[in-house]
């Protein structure tokens with residue numbers, strides 16, 4: 718249960734949602750994205766409750782803490798399936814280009830269960846560059862990334878907000894200066 722929770726995120730802002738295990742970070746992200754209903758209160762986008770907003774879902778990418786990939790399918794097939802679900806079209810050459818940027822050259826066509834945890838995370842994150850979306854809601858996106866990958870993702874955060882995007886992210890490690898200016902919302906665990 719959340720008490721006295723009230724915040725606003727403007728274009729060009731990054732909110733770092735922080736708290737110990739069980740504090741409710743994932744639960745809050747699910748409410749923010751409309752996957753869970755709040756017991757009271759509401760989430761609005763452009764002054765409209767998200768359930769009746771025509772633009773919220775198309776402006777949103779939500780990446781949960783699991784990679785959300787089918788291990789039997791290749792990175793290419795997983796991403797094509799995801800794009801079809803989101804009504805977005807990207808040519809295979811465009812998907813290869815994004816996977817290349819994420820350091821996955823040569824791994825595009827093998828079942829993702831054979832990729833390392835960090836490589837699977839990179840496949841999951843590549844969605845951010847396949848569907849242009851103003852709002853990124855990310856649950857522990859740094860999980861399993863190596864040091865270079867963390868620094869790279871933080872720089873992408875900065876670029877996204879510098880371009881007027883919005884990000885809400887959880888992380889168990891503090892964001893570094895690579896991520897640029899951000900505000901922090903602390904959640905506490907109470908039994």
Ligand SMILES: Nc1ncnc2c1ncn2[C@@H]1O[C@H](COP(=O)(O)OP(=O)(O)OP(=O)(O)O)[C@@H](O)[C@H]1O
Nearest residue numbers: 736737738739740741742743744745782887889904
């Ligand atoms: N589907 C559910 N049904 C009942 N309780 C749940 C459910 N999902 C989460 N909870 C409870 O809500 C609390 C917050 O869980 P949540 O996953 O939001 O925490 P978190 O801050 O994301 O934790 P972590 O850092 O471990 O990922 C926990 O006590 C958890 O047991």
